[in-house]
Amino acid sequence: MTSYFRNAFLALILTLPAVAQAEKLTTYQLDNGMDVLVLEDHRAPVVVQMVWYKAGAADEPRGKSGIAHFLEHLLFKGTDTLAPGELSKTVAANGGSDNAFTSQDYTAYHQRIASDRLELVMRMEADRMRNLRLSEADVETEREVILEERNQRTENNPGALFAEQRNAAQYMNHPYGIPVIGWKHEMEELSLEDSLEFYQRYYAPNNAILIVAGDVIPEDVLALAEKYYGVLEPTVDLPERERTIEPPQLSERRLTFTDPRVAQPYVIRSYLAPERDSGAQEEAAALTLLAEILGGNGATSVLGNKLQFDTQQAIYTAAFYSGVSLDDTTFSLIIVPVPDISLEEAEQALDQAVAEFLEEGVDEEQLDRIKMQLRASLIYAEDDVAGRARQYGASLTSGLTIEDVQAWPDVLQSITSEQIIEAAKKVFNRNNAVTGYLMNAEGEAK
Amino acid sequence: MIRVFFSTVLAMLVALPLRAEIAIQDVTSPKGIHAWLVEDHSIPFTAIEVWFKGGAGLDAPGKRGATNLMVGLLEEGAGDLDSQEFAAAVEALAASYKFDVFDDTLIVSAQFLTENRDDAIDLLRSALTEPRFDEASLERVRGQVRSIISGNEKDPNDIASRTLNKLAWGDHPYGSSLNGTLESVNSLTRDDLIEAKNATMTRDRIHVGAVGDITPEELGALLDTLLGDLPEEGAPLPADATYALPRGGETVVEFETPQSVAIFAHEGIARDDDDFFALYVLNHVLGGGGFASVLMEEVREKRGLTYGISTYLVPKEHGALMMGQVASSNDRIAEAITVVRDVWADIAANGITEKQLTDAKTFLTGAYPLRFDGNATIAGIMAAMQSQELPIDYIATRNDKVNAVTLEDIKRVAARVLKPEDLHFVVVGQPEGLGDQQ
Structure with missing residues (x-):
């Protein structure tokens, strides 16, 4: 029964990553600085094209929150040669599908289509990297769409509003504290000029990575990439990705969010945590395993054993950590108490369980099982290029x-x-933590 | 050594080949259990899907939620293993098992490495044939289900769909949530779960799809091990449901939230209706085709009234709906509903254009082969095809059926099925400018 609860906290999840070792990967760099990766999988005549820009919400100018995501929407509006909506319609008319997504650190556009149509989607994707044409009307209408998107994702969802508040408290100075979709009052003011400024700076071949995966020959992909992307002008004065950094965090932040729409109160605590660093991934790896050990599978994890099975104080417990991040990320613990346990009692129980774990150490059998699953995930991942x-x-x-x-x-x-215990002792620093209570109008779990 | 009897029927390749050498084999185990198999030895694992027809529709009277709770307990201990021991055993094998229940179907999905196949299947067999339903597990999972039910009561999307289903199907199982209510779930006993299992998980209603690193002989033996000990016969399938949605108008459910959620529907047609393919194509143009659909163009692209709008066909075993959903802020939902009604009326009266039909066909026929990506996905498609009683060569002929739909067919089906005057909207929120509030 745990899958439902995991889905409820999907925003926090990054599943255990896995990369097959025997995969066929070929890499190039075009003269204008664009990186090209080709992943071969010839089992089906399908190809996925993705263009990833090293620009996300955390790269936005101050006061323009949501512009990276807004621009992502506007990229579907057209160029000199593509009418608004034509790219998606052309992909669909060829049996393919397309979409895009924005995060704090990147914006990506992708299509999935029969592999003999790669050139078609590459021509269109390259076209909109440098030749976007926007009208005031496009911007006005699409701004209504992103405001409705914010309504749907955030305003209508107390858990999402709560997460937004906690995140803002977690990052006191770094832009990760600002929601990707944007603060509503700033979204309402985003303009055509704001969009184009962000676009012209960041949407350039020397700030992009092309990934083509599927039933393709690397040499053919390179030839097409040179033809369509190779001719694009780079941004010459591309800024370094230097975000404002956090000051030392000296005091735990605690917040309570009350909303009559909350049906299931819970306690969640996040700690500032190091991300995976190039060439030095050990600490992040230890934290990844720590999250699995503490709160992966509720029936076998430390928190699940102690709080769902032994003391039966919790309906659900979990730990989350995602190490893929340009700057410092978070490690989170959550406890959803059973109806007769208060949030204060739940928090105490959670703290006690973690303290006991640090005393008792890691169960080697559990660690072996997790490592076995990680090895197996390399095999399963071969099925998903x-x-x-x-x-x-x-x-x-x-x-x-x-x-x-x-x-x-x-x-x-x-x-x-x-190493896992060492990483745990380091990350569980309450000065770096935000502890949040989500409650309903009555103020407490019954 | 058990001798395996199996027959092999090679399905024809579709116009756009799916996999270089996709071929569905019809396997029959020594004990007579059928399965469709796609052999693919390139990656050392297998995915299997077992569909049991009936699902939550087989909840006994007064026991709503019994099948769902039972399914939630299948992974909570079996045979000699208690809940935690069972979970640890699954992890040690790096296998994955999933148990899901829907209105018409109960689905068991599994993936396992070739090196662990026997152990993985033995463990899954024990979950299917000798689950423990321990008291402690029952209470723990009951608590989880209660939490889900409470959550759904404050979720505008869930309130909308529950309200619409109740209005459409009344006392038939389709008219209520398969989770049950707090009251019904509180009253369920261990005996109710055993009864629910014996009603649903039986040999007479199994459809199996398997894909991956396994031969027909190996699959035959596996089927007998996994499913051979299940009871022969389950409870009779539910009766057909009587459609009762109010014709036209809106039902407003007051809920304090900034964005109203609307779900709308009228009666649909059955999956085996001769007009199904024409309606499928028509729905794609109307609201099923994402950014290519008329509703997305009119409601989102032109007017910015929503982030997303879609329509879909819901041909259940015992009753069919044609449905859609849209969400807009409270002050704009009335306008969104007006646009939907206008589009509905226009297409019902005038059908679609030749170009819309051609584009829809190109998309649907081109996208079809792209569905077959990944072992688990293909296993699920094959189980679903059998459950719908489609022939084994269906994949090869499906695109022809789409291409055979003419503009005349569309016009006829639009006039027959699309009923703008019947379309009923359930709106959850604080919508402005809509009739009486409930």
């Missing part, structure tokens, strides 16, 4: 290299119980 393409895209736009991605499975296997 698009998933591997996404891993590369997210990693390479978050400060990691291909070598880092390929080394990651071995790094995970190399981590010892001692």
